[in-house]
Amino acid sequence: MKRKPITRIVLAASLLIAAAPALAASEADFKAAFTAAEAAEQQAGTLRDRWTTTEAALKAAKQAADKGDFEAAVASAKKAEALAKASIFQATSEKDRWRDAVIH
Amino acid sequence: MRAPSFISFTAAALALAAITMAATRAAPAAERTDPAADAKAFRDYFVKKFPKAELDDFVNGPYSMNKDMRKQWEEMEQFPPYEFALDAGKEMFAKPFKNGKTYADCFENGGIGIRQNYPYFDEKEGKVITLELALNRCREDNGEAPLSYTKDEMASLTAYMAYTSRGKPMDIKIPDDPRALAAYENGKRYFYTRRGQLNFSCASCHVQSPGEHLRAETLAPALGILNAMPIYRSQWGGMGTISRRFISCNSQTRAVPLEPQSEEYRDLEYFLSYVSNGLPIAGPGSRP
Amino acid sequence: MASTIRVRAIARGDTTEVQALIQHPMDSGYIKDAKGQLIPAHFIQQLTFEHNGKRVFIADWGPAVSKDPYIKFAFKGAAKGDDLKISWLDNKGASDSTTAKIQ
Numbered sequence: 001m002k003r004k005p006i007t008r009i010v011l012a013a014s015l016l017i018a019a020a021p022a023l024a025a026s027e028a029d030f031k032a033a034f035t036a037a038e039a040a041e042q043q044a045g046t047l048r049d050r051w052t053t054t055e056a057a058l059k060a061a062k063q064a065a066d067k068g069d070f071e072a073a074v075a076s077a078k079k080a081e082a083l084a085k086a087s088i089f090q091a092t093s094e095k096d097r098w099r100d101a102v103i104h
Numbered sequence: 105m106r107a108p109s110f111i112s113f114t115a116a117a118l119a120l121a122a123i124t125m126a127a128t129r130a131a132p133a134a135e136r137t138d139p140a141a142d143a144k145a146f147r148d149y150f151v152k153k154f155p156k157a158e159l160d161d162f163v164n165g166p167y168s169m170n171k172d173m174r175k176q177w178e179e180m181e182q183f184p185p186y187e188f189a190l191d192a193g194k195e196m197f198a199k200p201f202k203n204g205k206t207y208a209d210c211f212e213n214g215g216i217g218i219r220q221n222y223p224y225f226d227e228k229e230g231k232v233i234t235l236e237l238a239l240n241r242c243r244e245d246n247g248e249a250p251l252s253y254t255k256d257e258m259a260s261l262t263a264y265m266a267y268t269s270r271g272k273p274m275d276i277k278i279p280d281d282p283r284a285l286a287a288y289e290n291g292k293r294y295f296y297t298r299r300g301q302l303n304f305s306c307a308s309c310h311v312q313s314p315g316e317h318l319r320a321e322t323l324a325p326a327l328g329i330l331n332a333m334p335i336y337r338s339q340w341g342g343m344g345t346i347s348r349r350f351i352s353c354n355s356q357t358r359a360v361p362l363e364p365q366s367e368e369y370r371d372l373e374y375f376l377s378y379v380s381n382g383l384p385i386a387g388p389g390s391r392p
Numbered sequence: 393m394a395s396t397i398r399v400r401a402i403a404r405g406d407t408t409e410v411q412a413l414i415q416h417p418m419d420s421g422y423i424k425d426a427k428g429q430l431i432p433a434h435f436i437q438q439l440t441f442e443h444n445g446k447r448v449f450i451a452d453w454g455p456a457v458s459k460d461p462y463i464k465f466a467f468k469g470a471a472k473g474d475d476l477k478i479s480w481l482d483n484k485g486a487s488d489s490t491t492a493k494i495q
Contacts, residue, residue, distance in 0.1 A: 048362065048368065049299055049300075049359065050359070050360035051300055051301045051358050051359060051360065052300070052301070052355060052358045052359065052360055053301045053358050054301075055360060083301065086301075087301075090298060090299070090303065091299075094297045094298050094299070097298075098293055098296040098297040098298070098305070099296070101296045101305060101307050101311070102142075102292070102296055103142075103145050103146055103149045103311060104145055179464070180462065182400070182411060183398060183400070183411050183412070183413040183462055185413070185460055185462070187398065187413065188415050188460065338458070341458060341459040341460075342459070
């Protein structure tokens with residue numbers, strides 16, 4: 001029996017609808033990612049080594065979330081967290097490393 | 105929306121990798137702070153790196169490194185672009201505050217010919233006082249609102265005060281006080297510490313690469329780098345204070361700048377000025 | 393009010409070298425301020441140097457000239473002690489002029 005095209009479409013659509021929550025990020029996901037990013041940036045701040053690119057990523061995350069694009073918002077928030085963590089690493093390692101560069 | 109975040113992840117990962125690779129050497133033991141030895145080593149380093157340059161000429165930054173730029177600068181000095189700021193500064197300096205007092209009342213020798221003594225370590229307060237900070241304190245002590253550290257008015261005032269000290273050797277003192285030594289050391293630490301996503305320290309450009317190009321600019325040597333401040337920078341189309349320059353250098357390495365006149369900046373100014381002791385004040389200056 | 397024009401003219405033999413520095417914002421009209429608003433174009437359109445009533449240097453400027461422009465040029469036929477008149481006119485109709493003695 002030839003499968004009716006409409007059956008295929010319905011099948012495909014129902015699969016997509018079922019899979020949708022797994023593809024798209026939720027507001028909750030965003031909030032978690034943003035909180036983590038902000039916490040890392042806060043720590044970078046106390047170490048006096050925040051990066052402009054981290055701030056830009058946080059801002060982009062907020063803006064995307066305000067527009068309801070939580071997928072983009074989570075991506076930006078995760079990028080911000082990665083950058084903040086890198087800046088913390090920089091500040092921590094530079095605490096001793098700076099002496100290597102001193103003119104003697 | 106996946107592609108941009110992938111690239112940024114890679115960028116972050118690369119930055120992290122670069123820092124990690126750079127951090128594998130063991131740190132030497134902390135040494136006793138000896139500013140005089142530092143200053144001598146600092147001077148010797150640049151003199152050796154640029155044997156054809158006269159010691160005093162280092163205060164002219166890129167013009168001491170590049171003949172063609174120097175020629176243009178010497179011509180411009182006949183009609184320097186900072187002239188308007190200088191005249192404005194002279195007027196501002198002389199104008200009394202609402203309470204009748206003037207800036208002269210806040211400074212030694214009426215504020216004339218004293219720029220080379222700044223910054224100094226205030227033992228009562230236990231902190232470094234820069235000229236810009238002193239000017240705003242003078243204003244506040246006399247009931248006036250403080251000026252922005254990065255805008256033209258502050259630059260005009262420091263331009264005038266620098267001008268009255270032209271030619272005088274930088275004369276920064278570090279009193280025999282552990283707090284002063286700590287401030288000096290803090291400034292030195294800041295100078296050599298890498299920061300920002302681009303992972304540059306002040307030294308990366310001004311110790312490792314003076315005379316070389318950063319895009320279209322010729323990098324100035326760190327020796328004497330504050331002696332010509334404030335500067336008229338053609339790139340800015342206007343004057344810039346020391347505060348402005350520190351802030352812009354920070355953002356150029358993608359580091360979020362600190363507050364003007366924050367402790368690190370004041371201590372940095374203290375360190376940089378001290379290691380340039382003996383070199384003449386050349387302010388106000390002009391730069392590309 | 394102080395003149396916006398600083399000038400120095402020095403005669404060497406039959407050639408006079410002139411330098412001038414003019415205070416003017418020279419806003420191109422393409423730059424935005426901190427609030428994101430375009431700063432309206434405000435620039436010198438014509439700059440003239442006159443010696444004995446004769447124009448020895450004329451500049452027709454546009455938005456490409458930077459703030460506080462500096463000019464340098466030389467011309468023949470003047471002597472020490474002669475007058476040199478400099479005047480400018482900008483796109484808003486403002487103007488300024490000054491006369492300097494050739495040294």
